[in-house]
Amino acid sequence: MKKLLVPIAFAAVMTLSAFAAVNSMDWRIVDGYNIAFTSKDPSGVFKTMHGDISFDPNNLDASKFNVSVDVNSINTGNGMRNNKAKGEKFFDADKYPNITFVSTKMMKTPSGFETKGTLTMHGVQKEITIPFTFANNTFAGSFSVNRLDYGVGDDKGMSAHVSKDLRIDISVPVAKK
Template sequence: MKKLIYPAAAVALLFASAFTVIRSQDWKIAEGYSIKFDGGDPSGEFGGLKGAISFDANDLANSKFSTSIDVASINTGNGMKNTHAKSEKWFDAAKYPSITFTSSSIAKTASGYAATGTLDMHGVQKPVTIPFTFDGSTFKGSFEVNRMDYNVNTAEPAHGSQKFKVDITVPVSK
């Protein structure tokens, strides 16, 4: 009888593992996140971050980011610039209320990770790669966006910088 227990247990374990779904860790966006942009003038930050983050450093194939920010949450530190940035001339918050990023793959790099996916802004979808780090409780990334690629204020190409540096810090909890 004892001779049959071990093979039966091994078969049961193998059978159970065949139906086990590997899943990345789901994270909740915590308070204190920061999405800052700097193009010289203007510069500022966005609020209204929402999304789903599924990330496991040991299971990058099943990790994914699907996030959005509320365009109307822009804050340049100047009320008139905020109104201007929300207008049709710049972001057109009424027509394009959110900026989204959806990853298609996440890879390990020498300095952390890189999320490749689609950035959808002002009705234009473009592939981007966002390098980032993760310390177990906070994602940090930095990348550059050319506003002309997204048809943001194309009527005034010389107004301010065309390229904006975007710095993202997102604390998370389980």
């Protein structure tokens, strides 16, 4: 009986430690995050996001981002412009309430990391690559999107004055789950 107990205990310890390792990769988004977009006109922020983040710098194959931004939380600093952005001509927040990013691959780069994945905005899916860093339990990254690629607004009339390329700056503090 004693001979049996030792391998069982060993297997139990190994199994539990494996779970512990997986758990240490899971992060929850904490307050203080910032999703800002900048262009000549307009600039602003999205104030609400949520999602699942699994990230281990030493095990990028097992890392994954699945995050979502609430379109209705857009704030450009101007109420009329917010309503216009949420309206049918641009994000159409009633029909497409979220902007999502689901990663498919993570890579290490000289300056940090890079994630490839699918950005879904306004019902349009595009593969994009986002460079990012991870330091002090905070993810930070910047990339650009062309709103016309996602059918957000058009290039006619007054919409032509809205910048096509927007720089997105993301800073997301996290805590271990």
